[in-house]
Amino acid sequence: MDAWAAAVDGExxxxxxxxxxxxxxxxxxxxxxxxxxxxxxxxRADLVIAHAGIGSLIVAGEYGKPIVVLPxxxxxxxxxxxxxxxxxxxxxxxxxxxxxxxxxxxxxxIAQARCSSADVEALEKTAPAGFLDxxxxxxxxxxxxx
Amino acid sequence: MVxxxxxxxxxxxxxxxxxxxxxDVCYVGVSPEPDADMSAAxxxxxxxxxxxxxxxxxxxxxxxxxxxxxxxxxVVVTTGAGPGLMALAVGKALVRSRTLWIDSVANxxxxxxxxWLARPIADVHLVQWPHLARxxxxxxWGAVF
Numbered sequence: 001m002d003a004w005a006a007a008v009d010g011e012x013x014x015x016x017x018x019x020x021x022x023x024x025x026x027x028x029x030x031x032x033x034x035x036x037x038x039x040x041x042x043x044r045a046d047l048v049i050a051h052a053g054i055g056s057l058i059v060a061g062e063y064g065k066p067i068v069v070l071p072x073x074x075x076x077x078x079x080x081x082x083x084x085x086x087x088x089x090x091x092x093x094x095x096x097x098x099x100x101x102x103x104x105x106x107x108x109x110i111a112q113a114r115c116s117s118a119d120v121e122a123l124e125k126t127a128p129a130g131f132l133d134x135x136x137x138x139x140x141x142x143x144x145x146x
Numbered sequence: 147m148v149x150x151x152x153x154x155x156x157x158x159x160x161x162x163x164x165x166x167x168x169x170d171v172c173y174v175g176v177s178p179e180p181d182a183d184m185s186a187a188x189x190x191x192x193x194x195x196x197x198x199x200x201x202x203x204x205x206x207x208x209x210x211x212x213x214x215x216x217x218x219x220x221v222v223v224t225t226g227a228g229p230g231l232m233a234l235a236v237g238k239a240l241v242r243s244r245t246l247w248i249d250s251v252a253n254x255x256x257x258x259x260x261x262w263l264a265r266p267i268a269d270v271h272l273v274q275w276p277h278l279a280r281x282x283x284x285x286x287w288g289a290v291f
Contacts, residue, residue: 034177034179035156035177035181036181036182053153053154053252054154054157054158054250054251054252055153055154055155055156055157055158056154058154058157058158058161058290058291059157061291080197080259083252083253083254083255083258084252086252086253086254086255087252087254089254090254090275123291124291125161126161126162126163126164127161127162127164127165127288127289127290127291128288128289128291130287130288131162131287131288131289131290132162132164132165133165134287134288135162135165135166135223135246135248135287136165136166138221138244138246138270139165139166139169139221139223139246140169141220141221141244
């Protein structure tokens, strides 16, 4: 991503790098953005590039932003298991989600996401009403429908 | 009581909060600060623990015992992961809370490890993908999106 950031002109690139040991030279970076700052940043962004964490996908969706994801893989020690590969496979069909299966595909996915200027329809900010209703019935102790 | 880890777990929890509107809710998370729209007086921070640093689970249990004895929650709800599992167990054991486990929507092909461990202590055990529901096993009521 740092090499990509060096090559793109006139774009502001902001990186949240977590505990990574590599410190970017061509991007503004921080370890962790507090939650509210993270969502404000996504709201201002044109494009989000992330691993296939469900939080990244949901927040990008809530702000109607295109997102490129490179799933974390257990074989590289990036996560406990390959559930991000599964998430990417399931949510790759969402409008505005671009899945890079390998690092080599990243550049092409980013290019695609940047040219497709089609608006991504924003996800509702809350769960669907039917799901909320059943959870509420459980919480209030009323009998739930079978 | 809503007790949930950070990151995607927390973001999923936020999406179900409207279900508790008007109810007396306290929150347990692993971030030092609550969200801007949450009352700081109703927010408790516990240590984070994962399978990579399991020794912290002992600390979390101690923290949760104090929180649960103070709050005496009727209901404990979590969207995962480890700390949420501990909250269900402590609530159930100490004050017989009714417990709801909602497995993360990120687990689309199999139940998470913490979800599997939550089975015996969750009164209702939910998965967010219909194909993961089983007779006498996890139920599907819907998903956070």
